[in-house]
Amino acid sequence: MIQVTPSITLDESELEESFVRSSGPGGQHVNKVSSAVQLKFDARRSPSLPNDVAIRLMKIAGSRLTQDGVIVIVAQAQRSQKRNREEALERLLDMIREAAVRPEIRRPTKPTKASKERRLQGKDRRSSIKSARSKPGLD
Numbered sequence: 001m002i003q004v005t006p007s008i009t010l011d012e013s014e015l016e017e018s019f020v021r022s023s024g025p026g027g028q029h030v031n032k033v034s035s036a037v038q039l040k041f042d043a044r045r046s047p048s049l050p051n052d053v054a055i056r057l058m059k060i061a062g063s064r065l066t067q068d069g070v071i072v073i074v075a076q077a078q079r080s081q082k083r084n085r086e087e088a089l090e091r092l093l094d095m096i097r098e099a100a101v102r103p104e105i106r107r108p109t110k111p112t113k114a115s116k117e118r119r120l121q122g123k124d125r126r127s128s129i130k131s132a133r134s135k136p137g138l139d
Contacts, residue, residue: 002089014048017037017038017088018038020038034081035081035084037084039073039075040071042071043070044069044070045069053096057099073092074088
């Protein structure tokens with residue numbers, strides 16, 4: 001079990017890892033070893049995630065989300081397969097932690113009477129400055 005937040009834990013069987021050849025650093029070693037990691041997590045069907053967290057997670061995933069609701073994270077920056085696995089898992093956990101935070105609902109407010117007065121006084125001041133710039137009228 002992987003502890004994501006105090007209320008969310010993931011079962012390791014929900015994660016699917018596959019290893020592919022990396023295009024990152026490593027010289028000739030890169031052509032022989034599959035050090036890049038593709039981590040797949042089915043966010044839509046995961047029993048570990050509450051429904052609202054899963055929905056926010058799929059929005060956060062963006063282009064990493066497939067049509068089936070599977071999040072695919074590719075990590076290939078490191079030379080070591082182990083470090084790439086850790087990096088991919090950490091990125092997934094960060095996304096889940098971000099999705100677990102419930103966004104605050106904005107409550108619309110009305111301007112105060114004093115702020116309306118200040119705005120109107122500013123408009124009057126500006127209007128008098130502009131009217132003073134005009135040519136004097138014919139009397």
